[in-house]
Amino acid sequence: METEQAPSSLPILGIQLLSIGWTGCAIGTIVFGMRIYVNFAMTRKWDAAFWFSLATYITCLAATITMNFAAEYGLGNHVGDLQASSRESALKYRWFFSGTAIFAIGLGKLAIISYLIIIQGDTLKVKPFRKWFMYFLAYTNLFVCVGITPLLWKQCQPTAKLWDESLEGHCFGRRRYQIFAYFWSSYEAALDIVLSLYPITIFWSLQLSIHIKIGLVFLFATGLL
Template identity: 35%
Template sequence: MTALQAAVIGSSWTETAVGLLFYILRLVSTWTFVGRARWDLALVTIAVLFACAGQVFLQLSVNNEMGEQIMGLSEKHRAAALFYGWVFQLLSITASMSGKLAILVFLIQIRGRHEKKPWFLLVLAVLITAINVTVMGTLLGQCVPMAKLWNDSIPGSCEPGRRVNQDFSFFQGSFNALADAALASYPVHLFWKLQMRFRLKIALIVLMGMGWIASACSAVKTYQLQVLSRTSNTTYAQPPLLIWVSTEGWIVIIVGCVPPIRPLVDRLFQQLGFTSNRSSNKNPTRVPYTTSRSGRAYISAGRRPEDNSWVELTAVDRKDDMVPRSRVMVVTDIETMYEQD
């Protein structure tokens, strides 16, 4: 195994393991503190499934000598390495797109009830979907017949499809970097306007700001596309690109999982004795994050709820359904917000 192959396998499987760990923690946190799944969890689940499937094809690509000099490979291994590499990229694009949409839906859900619709987030969701789906089409359609994409010995042509795909891939990579940066920056605007403890605001902004890492990965991946377009030794030149494609996808997934698992981490630290547990109880309060007018706040009888529902920043309800003032803070727009002493 060459150094390039070892780098691809080592980095991608490490990212897969870390990403799955965060995803499992998110599942546990959702079950423990929320009690039911929502669209953001469904989307991040789709992202994880596609990322794991992509990892399998990346391993198959390396098993067929991806990372070796193309002139030293048999036609069979060359075609197989490139085929599995292309499949991996398609699956990773889908995983990254789904992960971005999961973060976006999460932001919409915790945004709460506002007078204006979140048009910026909605337009961004449409653009993310349209641009990433389109690039998959340009990737698959760059050669006629399609099999020439991974087996250059087949009669056919890849022009002008290859140039079109390269140009649009540069645009897609640049847009994804911008979208990740926007999703990382938006929470500053969102959380700063909400009534919550200053420390919690900063924590949320920092956690969601991890999207800047995904933005940097997208930028590096776009640069690697430019490097790859200048060489014919594709099996040797592709590994750095494949590493960054894998990294971008898993970073997006991890960023989408980190904020919702904060209550679980707090509970774990309390049980280990690293933090005080003045207001904890054995049965965690479950509060659904919702923007519906009929959303209800579930309160344990005789107990003040923990601040475990920080992801459910608001729970809107009718005035006649409100719980006693000693347990919530009531504001003029009939919005309940929980705060821990």
């Protein structure tokens, strides 16, 4: 019997996915490499923000690799143009990408929150409400990211039915996952806005020239993009 093979060439959308993903990985590698150099050569501090950043980098890399596998099996191509085994493999790696990306996004938020806690220093003792606000953001982010993970993998019984519809079983959990996914994505987007604008409240009262303050505002506001 002839063995089905993955598509020999990537579709246009697959190439676009890989281009965006690996470009982001390349930029992240450069930036995080600079962070490692600063930690080794200058600060010599290995705080929680660094370890959360490292975990974020690793999970982002893992997510990009799984998306690479999905694209190689035809993700981005018309489903009718794919062989059955290629379609199943593309969908399987697509779901693995989703599961990995959820952790990458959550860990990235924790890295930012940890960094904000560090730079505020003793201010958190004088203004404890800031500390509790940071903790609130961290724990709610952790809750929604951990909470959505089992819903993703429990959409179908057995789990493999997510990418292989021919299997016996059911997928009663799809709607439940869809609803929570809307909430999760909305909350994470709102958290991006908060974490982009919150630093303004930290440095605006510092003794800096107005043009430096405005520059910092625009720098942190780029997180909104």
